Amino acid sequence: MPELSLNILDLCENSFSAGASLVKISIRELTLEDKLYLSIIDNGRGMDRSTVEKVSDPLYTTKEGKEWGLGIPFLKQTADLCDGSFTISSAPDSGTEITITARLSHIDLPPLGDLAKTIEVIISGHPDKDLLLALQRDSNTYEFSTGIIRSELEGVSLTDPDVLSFIERDIEDGVRKLELKK
Numbered sequence: 001m002p003e004l005s006l007n008i009l010d011l012c013e014n015s016f017s018a019g020a021s022l023v024k025i026s027i028r029e030l031t032l033e034d035k036l037y038l039s040i041i042d043n044g045r046g047m048d049r050s051t052v053e054k055v056s057d058p059l060y061t062t063k064e065g066k067e068w069g070l071g072i073p074f075l076k077q078t079a080d081l082c083d084g085s086f087t088i089s090s091a092p093d094s095g096t097e098i099t100i101t102a103r104l105s106h107i108d109l110p111p112l113g114d115l116a117k118t119i120e121v122i123i124s125g126h127p128d129k130d131l132l133l134a135l136q137r138d139s140n141t142y143e144f145s146t147g148i149i150r151s152e153l154e155g156v157s158l159t160d161p162d163v164l165s166f167i168e169r170d171i172e173d174g175v176r177k178l179e180l181k182k
């Protein structure tokens, strides 16, 4: 995938298709270790062991009318190409956690892309679900949570255009202030 954000979008869609009401995205850049950590954690229906073994295979999908599923294989490929690791931990009714690490300075590491826009797209497609975004670069952190925004909105939908553009700007500022490398 040309950008990490698009891969994140795909994994969030996987989570919501699996019935998740909450998805947590965490992106951490530790420059001294030259390491990127990316994880997507959901509280969806999870997978049994034999499914977990199959999901990194591009020929595995449960989407109707499709012959391949590329979201997870792409993320794994990024880890493999960039001297990193790929872990998936999932069990029926216990949600799913997918984590990769990668060498931050690796030439094959895709750019992050437009994370703020991506999160906006995810939220506008699933306004009743919750999303938590945690970003870190060394000792600096940024967090965004639909739960907090929702409680302040007093009934206004997250799909309200003003709300969506506020969210996008907030995340854009967060990314800029952290000076994420990717």
Ligand SMILES: Nc1ncnc2c1ncn2[C@@H]1O[C@H](COP(=O)(O)OP(=O)(O)OP(=O)(O)O)[C@@H](O)[C@H]1O
Pocket (backbone or CB within 6 Å): 010, 011, 014, 015, 018, 042, 044, 045, 046, 047, 055, 060, 061, 062, 063, 068, 069, 070, 071, 072, 073, 096
């Ligand atoms: N978070 C998850 N919870 C439960 N099942 C999942 C989760 N993520 C993936 N799966 C299962 O693994 C399959 C493969 O996922 P993957 O993202 O690789 O491909 P896809 O979603 O089927 O297709 P694509 O991403 O190419 O549109 C999914 O069809 C789904 O059955």
Ligand SMILES: [Mg+2]
Pocket (backbone or CB within 6 Å): 010, 011, 013, 014, 069, 070, 071, 072
């Ligand atoms: Mg997918």
